[in-house]
Amino acid sequence: MAEAVGAGTTGLAFTQMMPISWVDNGNLAFGGGDYAIYISPETGKRYVNETGERDVLSLGEFKNGISYDGSNGTIIEIANASHSVPGPYPYGTPDTPDTFDMDVENRQYTRTVDQLDDLFRELGLTCTGDEVRATIEEYDKALMEGRSEELDPPKTGWTSLIGSADKDDNGNYIEDTYTLDGVRLKIRLLAPSTHHTMGGVTVDDQRHVLDTDGSVISGLYAAGEVTGGIHGGNRLGGNAIVEIFVSGRTAANTIDADNK
Secondary structure, three states, X not given: OOHHHOEOEEOOOOEEEEEEEEOOOOOEOOOOOOOEEXXXXXXXXXXXXXXXXXXXXXXXXXHXXXXXXXXXXXXEEEEEOOOOOOOOOOOOOOOOHHHHOOOEOOOEXXXXXXXXXXXXXXXXXXXXXXXXXXXXXXXXXXXXXXXXXXXXXXXXXXXXXXXXXXXXXXXXXOHHHOEOOOOOEEEEEEEEEEEEEOOEEOEOOOOEEEEOOOOEEEEEEOOHHHEOOOOOOOOOOOHHHHHHHHHHHHXXXXXXXXXX
């Protein structure tokens, strides 16, 4: 609508991707890579530091994921099912056993490691349960031994094993108690989706909308994500909320001043 009255635009080539989105509609699936691993549906191997930046994670999905249910870059997330997915997660928590183990088609499944082959065949994925078991055991062993930086790729900021192991009085894992057999795993299918549009209409520092020549369009103001040129090519986490508050207040004050 702004362009229809001559507004200029900037940064339309840039969008920020959200790597933890549902494959069927692109909505935010919630979660975090500190307690989970992301693996390729073709090889069953990790391909990225799961606690990396959103753009790094999304690019990794496009490079290592597959086309599934209409979404490119689909990957598999695996976590110990005893961990709740943060946020207003709609599919149960460990405190709600009636819904916690529920399967949600093309979204989440709860399985033990010996049930993975059947699940992957059901979903049409080519990785095998043995490949994924090896990936999880290598990952967990490195974490228990304090060798997370030696993983390929390395892991930073991790908070949990995928399998299960007891800890001693000092909080260290007791390696000979480690097991993966019988451990409930939460398997989710995730893909990148557009999370934040970096581009939009051009504005001045008072939130007047500018035309293609850089002149103010009388009576037109803009604030928030409809504008461009604020964050550059990638937005820092949390800054969208700050932008809404600051630019909205600035626009309101400008409108008040212009109409006095």
